[in-house]
Amino acid sequence: MVLDNLGSSLRGSLDKLRGKSRIDEDDVQEIVKEIQRSLLSADVDVSLVMDLSDSIKTRALEEEPPGGTSARDHVLKIVYEELVSLIGESTEIPLESQTIMLAGLQGSGKTTTSAKMAWWFSKKGLRPAVIQTDTFRPGAYDQAKQMCERAEVDFYGDPDCDDPVQIAREGLEATEDADVHIVDTAGRHALEDDLIAEIEEIEGVVQPDLNLLVLDAAIGQGAKEQAQQFDESIGIGGVVITKLDGTAKGGGALTAVNETDSSIAFLGMGETVQDIERFEPNGFISRLLGMGDLKQLSERVERAMAETTAEDEDWDPEEMMKGSFTLKDMQKQMEAMNKMGPLDQVLDMIPGLGGGLKDQLPDDAMDVTKDRMRSFEIIMDSMTDEELENPRIIGASRVQRIAQGSGRDEETIQELLEQHRMMERTIKQFQGMGDGDMQRMMKKMQQQGGDMGGMGGMGPF
Numbered sequence: 001m002v003l004d005n006l007g008s009s010l011r012g013s014l015d016k017l018r019g020k021s022r023i024d025e026d027d028v029q030e031i032v033k034e035i036q037r038s039l040l041s042a043d044v045d046v047s048l049v050m051d052l053s054d055s056i057k058t059r060a061l062e063e064e065p066p067g068g069t070s071a072r073d074h075v076l077k078i079v080y081e082e083l084v085s086l087i088g089e090s091t092e093i094p095l096e097s098q099t100i101m102l103a104g105l106q107g108s109g110k111t112t113t114s115a116k117m118a119w120w121f122s123k124k125g126l127r128p129a130v131i132q133t134d135t136f137r138p139g140a141y142d143q144a145k146q147m148c149e150r151a152e153v154d155f156y157g158d159p160d161c162d163d164p165v166q167i168a169r170e171g172l173e174a175t176e177d178a179d180v181h182i183v184d185t186a187g188r189h190a191l192e193d194d195l196i197a198e199i200e201e202i203e204g205v206v207q208p209d210l211n212l213l214v215l216d217a218a219i220g221q222g223a224k225e226q227a228q229q230f231d232e233s234i235g236i237g238g239v240v241i242t243k244l245d246g247t248a249k250g251g252g253a254l255t256a257v258n259e260t261d262s263s264i265a266f267l268g269m270g271e272t273v274q275d276i277e278r279f280e281p282n283g284f285i286s287r288l289l290g291m292g293d294l295k296q297l298s299e300r301v302e303r304a305m306a307e308t309t310a311e312d313e314d315w316d317p318e319e320m321m322k323g324s325f326t327l328k329d330m331q332k333q334m335e336a337m338n339k340m341g342p343l344d345q346v347l348d349m350i351p352g353l354g355g356g357l358k359d360q361l362p363d364d365a366m367d368v369t370k371d372r373m374r375s376f377e378i379i380m381d382s383m384t385d386e387e388l389e390n391p392r393i394i395g396a397s398r399v400q401r402i403a404q405g406s407g408r409d410e411e412t413i414q415e416l417l418e419q420h421r422m423m424e425r426t427i428k429q430f431q432g433m434g435d436g437d438m439q440r441m442m443k444k445m446q447q448q449g450g451d452m453g454g455m456g457g458m459g460p461f
Ligand SMILES: Nc1nc2c(ncn2[C@@H]2O[C@H](COP(=O)(O)OP(=O)(O)OP(=O)(O)O)[C@@H](O)[C@H]2O)c(=O)[nH]1
Pocket: 104, 105, 106, 107, 108, 109, 110, 111, 112, 113, 134, 137, 140, 143, 185, 186, 187, 188, 242, 243, 244, 245, 246, 268, 269, 270, 271, 275
C-alpha cells in the first residue's frame, strides 16, 4: 500500500530523537529524507514530494513544541498533519438521492466498485441501483449482475443491446424507484478518442451529480495523463483507489487526486462486495504510520455484530456480557470476526499492531490463526445445542464423538474447550468492570499505540 514502509523507516529516525528536547537541522534532514525515499518509491509525483518535505522541514524547525511535548512527538505530529493535508479531505458523499458515474481504464475495477458502492449505500439505508452500460467487455454484464445479486441491490443491464447510451437512458427509467443510481461505464486499454466520445455521450444522458475516476492502486505515473483527460472531458469529482489489498503502491492515485484537484472517495480492499471503505484521511494515515485506526475497527465490529445478531434472533450479545459465556457465544463471536474481513486487515487497525508488532509476527502466524479458527468452527458445528449451551457436560465420550463427527483429533477439541474457558474468565473480569476501569484499559491500549510515543494532541491518539 502507498507509504507502506513509511511507518517502520520513520520510526527508526524518530527513535534517534528520544530524550532530545530540541531538534536540529540534521535530525530534520534525516527524517525528511526517509519520507522522500518512501514516497518516491511509492510512485508519488516528485513535485508533490518536494512540497511536502519543504513544509515538514520548515515547521519542524520553526514551530515550538507545545509544553510537555517531546521533540519526537512534535515532529511526528507535524509529519502526520502534513501527510493528512497532502492526501486531503475525503470526497463528500451525501446520503441522499443522487447519480454517480464511474469512469476509468479497462480492468481498473469499475464494475466491482459499482456493486461495492451500491452495497455501501444500501447499508446506509438508501436504495441504490447499478446501471451497467459496458457493452465492450463481454463478461461485464454477468459479472455486474452477479455481484449486485450478492449485494442484494437493484441492477439494470441489457446484454442484447450494444448501444451504451440507450442502456443508460432505459436503465434510469427502469430503476426510477431507486434513490442512488450508480452508472458503470466501459473501459479500454488506453484512453482512445472513441472511449472519450462514448463517455461524454453517456454523461449527457445521465447528467451525474458526481463523476468518480476508478484507479488501480498499481498505476504509477500514468495516472497523471489519464486523470487530466478524464477531467477535461467529463470533470472528475473524486477518485476511487482499488486493489489496495495487494502489494501495489498507490502513489499514482495521489498524483491523480492532485492533478484533478479532487479527493479520494472510496478505497477498494478486495474482490467481494463488502471490501470497500469510505476514505478517511486521518484513519488512513494513522494506519500507514502504524498507529492503528480505531474508528474503522469499531465500525466493522458494529456491522459484523449487527449482521450476526440479525441472522440469529435467539442470540443476544448483551446477554453474554451479563450472564454466562457459552460455546454458542464463542461460535457467534467467531462468525462476527469472519465478517469483519481478512484478519491481517483487521490487525492493521489495532493500535500497536499495524506496521509495528504485526511485522514481527512470523510469516505463517496469520495462516495458523486462520486454520485454527476454521477447525474450531468445524468442531462447534459437530456439537449439539445442549453442548454449545452448556460446555460443562462435554466429557471424554462426548469429546470422542465430536472428534469423529468433525474429523479433528481429540487434542484440538480439548484446545477449543480450554480457549473457551480462558475467554469465559476474561469476560467475567469485564463483567466486574466499572466505566472507570474501561477508560483505564482504553488509555493503556492507546499508550501502547504503535510504539509511537504519547501522541499528545492528536485526536484519539
Ligand atoms: N484484489 C482486488 N481485486 C479487485 C479489486 N477491485 C477489482 N478487483 C478485480 O480486478 C479485476 C477487474 O475488475 P473489474 O471490476 O472487472 O474492472 P473494470 O474496470 O470494470 O473492467 P472493464 O469492464 O474491462 O473496464 C477483477 O478480477 C476484479 O475482481 C480490489 O479492490 N481488490
